[in-house]
């Protein structure tokens with residue numbers, strides 16, 4: 001990932017509210033297409049320009065050829081708000097986020113995210129490195145549904161990681177149960193990506209606690225009930241994989257630490 005600045009020169013009469021709204025709209029469209037990562041973009045007003053600090057998955061991520069239709073429309077609307085086409089200044093590699101996957105076309109993908117991630121929720125099945133979403137086809141106008149799913153997933157994960165949880169077990173159940181609304185939504189999005197791109201997309205099912213740690217290593221796939229234990233863990237995280245249900249999971253973290 002790279003840290004960059006996006007500069008919007010003021011070229012015609014504008015006011016603060018109009019400029020702010022056009023910049024916000026444009027950057028949000030790029031976030032929903034996976035061209036900009038994270039959700040915050042601090043923006044400074046510097047006399048004759050506005051400057052936004054952003055994180056991008058690749059130095060070329062903001063090329064107009066990668067924009068969705070919505071992104072292109074938002075780009076044109078900057079002019080109506082008295083702003084020039086933005087100029088990108090790449091400041092350097094982001095030390096706080098992982099590198100984007102090198103594969104031009106991965107053989108499989110994993111839908112996986114955690115509360116602290118500042119990267120795409122889609123990872124290469126082979127390298128487990130994040131794949132920039134704008135590189136993938138979608139049957140929707142952009143990847144907004146997937147990004148919104150990721151935001152909710154991360155919010156619930158954040159809650160269940162805290163020692164003094166405000167939602168007790170509710171957040172963990174959302175992450176852990178195959179048929180929770182969160183996981184149903186995530187699996188549906190994974191399936192859509194698989195169908196549109198013709199590449200298998202696995203869903204990473206989180207496992208934090210278990211009521212029976214002694215049986216945890218032999219648990220069966222929650223989708224089909226078949227045995228799904230891997231001989232060797234995959235990416236040091238996943239102990240279970242079901243090809244037909246497109247599911248990956250781990251021995252519950254609590255059981256791992258007690259063994």
Ligand SMILES: [Zn+2]
Nearest residue numbers: 101103124127
């Ligand atoms: Zn890869």
Ligand SMILES: [Zn+2]
Nearest residue numbers: 221224242245
């Ligand atoms: Zn299965």
